[in-house]
Amino acid sequence: MLTLEGVEIRRPGFALAADLAIENGARVSVLGPSGAGKSTLLSAIAGFLLPDAGRVAFDGRDLAPLPPGRRPVSMIFQDGNLFPHLTAFENAALGLRLSGRLTREERDRVARSLDRVGLEGLGDRKPGALSGGQQGRVALARILLRAQPVMLLDEPFAALGPALKRRMLALVDEVATEIGATVLMVSHDPQDARRLGGQTVFVAGGRAHAPAPTAHLLDQPPPALRTYLEG
Numbered sequence: 001m002l003t004l005e006g007v008e009i010r011r012p013g014f015a016l017a018a019d020l021a022i023e024n025g026a027r028v029s030v031l032g033p034s035g036a037g038k039s040t041l042l043s044a045i046a047g048f049l050l051p052d053a054g055r056v057a058f059d060g061r062d063l064a065p066l067p068p069g070r071r072p073v074s075m076i077f078q079d080g081n082l083f084p085h086l087t088a089f090e091n092a093a094l095g096l097r098l099s100g101r102l103t104r105e106e107r108d109r110v111a112r113s114l115d116r117v118g119l120e121g122l123g124d125r126k127p128g129a130l131s132g133g134q135q136g137r138v139a140l141a142r143i144l145l146r147a148q149p150v151m152l153l154d155e156p157f158a159a160l161g162p163a164l165k166r167r168m169l170a171l172v173d174e175v176a177t178e179i180g181a182t183v184l185m186v187s188h189d190p191q192d193a194r195r196l197g198g199q200t201v202f203v204a205g206g207r208a209h210a211p212a213p214t215a216h217l218l219d220q221p222p223p224a225l226r227t228y229l230e231g
């Protein structure tokens, strides 16, 4: 279980509080107005920022002492997931190790992960020679290899067209199921949240609210969410 216990993050002109728990293997969308703190919430879980109060824990273990690279999480952003000078194969391989030569067995695993996400034959390409969807697939191959129990996605496929975005969300779900991971996904599109299913954390008014079932929340939104949805 991923827990945020009495978490408070304060910046000049901004504050975010969170007290919530997310079951392992859950699918959770993070929705809310621009600037409400959705990315900030993910950063606190990933370890890019430390809360001013409270604690973030996974399966009862306080994550505060762990730098981002040692936390049980992997992350995909909208851009900048891949190193432009590395091939798709090398980018994916970073999920296994950050330096040193891969063993034969590790090379096979990287190749299999690329096949798994639909990139067979494209391992030698650099990101500049891949489409947006293919770049997203490389990032997912890396996540598959990292096999961390929490996947954090910050508007990962916002730049993709609707049909491709649907396919990528389905692939996220498959990859998460294969590694038994929890998914937390920031999105501006309520349809993404419906597609992901599961629960939604609504972030607004300085608070990340406890997760509630997505379909129910979107069908019968409380006033603040209704205002957000209806603009």
Ligand SMILES: Nc1ncnc2c1ncn2[C@@H]1O[C@H](COP(=O)(O)OP(=O)(O)OP(=O)(O)O)[C@@H](O)[C@H]1O
Pocket: 011, 013, 014, 032, 033, 034, 035, 036, 037, 038, 039, 040, 041
């Ligand atoms: N590095 C930073 N230093 C200071 N303030 C920041 C920093 N990053 C974000 N903020 C501020 O913190 C608040 C929350 O930002 P955050 O990016 O978490 O919101 P968000 O809900 O993800 O927004 P969006 O949907 O627009 O991406 C905003 O007021 C933002 O201006």
